[in-house]
Amino acid sequence: xxxxxxxxxxxxxxxxxxxxxxxxxxxxxxxxxxxxxxxxxxxxxxxxxxxxxxxxxxxxxxxxxxxxxxxxxxxxxxxxxxxxxxxxxxxxxxxxxxxxxxxxxxxxxxxxxxxxxxxxxxxxxxxxxxxxxxxxxxxxxxxxxxxxxxxxxxxxxxxxxxxxxxxxxxxxxxxxxxxxxxxxxxxxxxxxxxxxxxxxxxxxxxxxxxxxxxxxxxxxxxxxxxxxxxxxxxxxxxxxxxxxxxxxxxxxxxxxxxxxxxxxxxxxxxxxxxxxxxxxxxxxxxxxxxxxxxxxxxxxxxxxxxxxxxxxxx
Amino acid sequence: xxxxxxxxxxxxxxxxxxxxxxxxxxxxxxxxxxxxxxxxxxxxxxxxxxxxxxxxxxxxxxxxxxxxxxxxxxxxxxxxxxxxxxxxxxxxxxxxxxxxxxxxxxxxxxxxxxxxxxxxxxxxxxxxxxxxxxxxxxxxxxxxxxxxxxxxxxxxxxxxxxxxxxxxxxxxxxxxxxxxxxxxxxxxxxxxxxxxxxxxxxxxxxxxxxxxxxxxxxxxxxxxxxxxxxxxxxxxxxx
Numbered sequence: 001x002x003x004x005x006x007x008x009x010x011x012x013x014x015x016x017x018x019x020x021x022x023x024x025x026x027x028x029x030x031x032x033x034x035x036x037x038x039x040x041x042x043x044x045x046x047x048x049x050x051x052x053x054x055x056x057x058x059x060x061x062x063x064x065x066x067x068x069x070x071x072x073x074x075x076x077x078x079x080x081x082x083x084x085x086x087x088x089x090x091x092x093x094x095x096x097x098x099x100x101x102x103x104x105x106x107x108x109x110x111x112x113x114x115x116x117x118x119x120x121x122x123x124x125x126x127x128x129x130x131x132x133x134x135x136x137x138x139x140x141x142x143x144x145x146x147x148x149x150x151x152x153x154x155x156x157x158x159x160x161x162x163x164x165x166x167x168x169x170x171x172x173x174x175x176x177x178x179x180x181x182x183x184x185x186x187x188x189x190x191x192x193x194x195x196x197x198x199x200x201x202x203x204x205x206x207x208x209x210x211x212x213x214x215x216x217x218x219x220x221x222x223x224x225x226x227x228x229x230x231x232x233x234x235x236x237x238x239x240x241x242x243x244x245x246x247x248x249x250x251x252x253x254x255x256x257x258x259x260x261x262x263x264x265x266x267x268x269x270x271x272x273x274x275x276x277x278x279x280x281x282x283x284x285x286x287x288x289x290x291x292x293x294x295x296x297x298x299x300x301x302x303x304x305x306x307x308x309x310x311x312x313x314x
Numbered sequence: 315x316x317x318x319x320x321x322x323x324x325x326x327x328x329x330x331x332x333x334x335x336x337x338x339x340x341x342x343x344x345x346x347x348x349x350x351x352x353x354x355x356x357x358x359x360x361x362x363x364x365x366x367x368x369x370x371x372x373x374x375x376x377x378x379x380x381x382x383x384x385x386x387x388x389x390x391x392x393x394x395x396x397x398x399x400x401x402x403x404x405x406x407x408x409x410x411x412x413x414x415x416x417x418x419x420x421x422x423x424x425x426x427x428x429x430x431x432x433x434x435x436x437x438x439x440x441x442x443x444x445x446x447x448x449x450x451x452x453x454x455x456x457x458x459x460x461x462x463x464x465x466x467x468x469x470x471x472x473x474x475x476x477x478x479x480x481x482x483x484x485x486x487x488x489x490x491x492x493x494x495x496x497x498x499x500x501x502x503x504x505x506x507x508x509x510x511x512x513x514x515x516x517x518x519x520x521x522x523x524x525x526x527x528x529x530x531x532x533x534x535x536x537x538x539x540x541x542x543x544x545x546x547x548x549x550x551x552x553x
Contacts, residue, residue, distance in 0.1 A: 045397075048401045049400075049401060050397055050400055050401050050551070051551060051552075052551065052552060070403045070404075070405065071403075073401055073402060073403040074403045076401070078398070078401045080394070080397050080398060080401075082394050084393050084394035084395040084396075084397060084398055085395065085398075086324075086328065086393075086395060087393075088327075088328050088331040088332065089324075089327070089328070093327070097320065097324050098402065100316075100317075100320040101317060101320055101321075101402045101403065101404055102402060102403060103316070103403070142398075145398070
């Protein structure tokens with residue numbers, strides 16, 4: 001549905017997006033995760049035809065974003081990061097205006113506005129001037145605007161920023177729902193949010209995609225790189241050979257520390273041997289005082305990426 | 315075409331909701347009213363708007379139209395609404411023309427209120443309707459040019475104050491400075507300056523002469539400023 005190939009964007013000397021490529025299938029919610037300043041918004045602005053790319057190609061369905069820009073814009077619903085709206089207009093007027101720009105007829109607009117305002121809980125706010133609305137309500141108006149023409153692709157840039165916890169939960173539920181009918185690209189800097197809502201996640205940092213997969217795949221990919229550390233009291237040779245015999249264990253290293261054996265275990269991707277270690281220790285009568293995962297989890301990885309980004313921008 | 319109408323209608327709507335527009339209207343009506351009362355409306359005077367329109371109208375419009383139009387594009391840049399606007403299926407030229415016609419229709423409303431003056435004059439003497447029509451054509455053409463110049467400077471910057479100052483300067487140059495300078499020169503520079511001066515072209519409309527040359531001057535100048543505004547908006551996306 002969305003195909004990006006070798007996309008690069010420079011702002012003067014600054015390289016915002018560095019030769020990225022990805023493919024998004026039809027349907028589902030795809031997360032675009034990255035720290036602030038990683039190039040998320042830049043990529044999104046190219047996808048939505050707001051900024052032209054320096055080089056590379058983007059296709060929405062079969063349409064080229066640069067050559068068939070107007071046709072592409074008809075098929076996209078876009079909620080931009082700051083949700084800019086005209087403060088002097090009333091919500092209904094604004095949605096009418098946006099509907100007209102997208103070529104909806106008068107009766108189509110009536111239906112679309114009714115549907116969008118129900119799904120985004122606009123309620124009685126529909127007749128209020130936009131300037132009087134809270135940040136959360138404005139966000140909903142932006143969301144209603146993005147989805148009113150029933151676009152094939154919905155692009156939401158940080159849709160939950162500035163909302164209160166209840167609104168965040170409601171918005172996430174709505175996004176999950178929308179993912180059943182539309183292809184949704186959701187940008188966020190909150191790992192937890194993306195894991196909860198998305199069927200596929202891309203992590204972007206410093207203009208590059210550094211990881212991509214379903215939340216489960218990503219977790220496994222990163223937990224696999226980690227080690228399991230266990231400490232137990234028992235004879236060194238027995239402990240080493242016993243652990244090595246367990247299913248899914250690739251390598252074992254043991255060292256003694258005041259009578260305790262510290263065992264560092266590398267296991268095969270996707271397998272978790274912690275329970276087996278416990279069973280082994282209890283069968284042999286060895287005391288077990290610690291068992292934990294060591295090293296890279298998805299959180300650690302994301303924090304590392306975020307920290308690198310921050311040290312770069314300082 | 316449909317999109318231009320939609321955009322123009324929205325623009326017109328926000329003129330009517332803008333406190334600045336009302337303040338500017340009040341200044342316009344007060345100053346033009348003063349010029350009319352002091353300049354034209356005296357016994358023995360002619361029952362026409364000739365004196366009021368020739369100098370005062372131009373001077374007031376040089377100030378009033380930039381103030382009305384300064385927000386046209388600058389506000390979109392400042393609020394960020396340009397992003398939602400340009401990601402909707404509209405082209406740059408539709409946006410510029412939509413803004414232009416929205417402002418033009420609002421200017422028509424201003425001109426309509428000026429009809430009060432000939433109505434007052436008609437109580438004292440016969441008003442020449444043909445002359446009045448000629449005056450209105452002149453005012454509409456001048457207004458359209460001034461709006462297109464102001465729109466151009468509004469597209470140039472996100473700062474409304476900068477937009478309005480540049481518009482003042484350029485409109486004053488085009489209208490008065492070139493005219494004044496022309497009288498000091500001889501030969502071809504004089505002809506050139508006279509030809510690009512708004513006041514020279516506008517003067518015939520005030521005298522009641524409807525000359526196609528003048529109409530072409532205003533329409534082509536307006537077209538030129540709208541064209542460069544569209545190009546400027548396209549360029550801004552590449553930054």
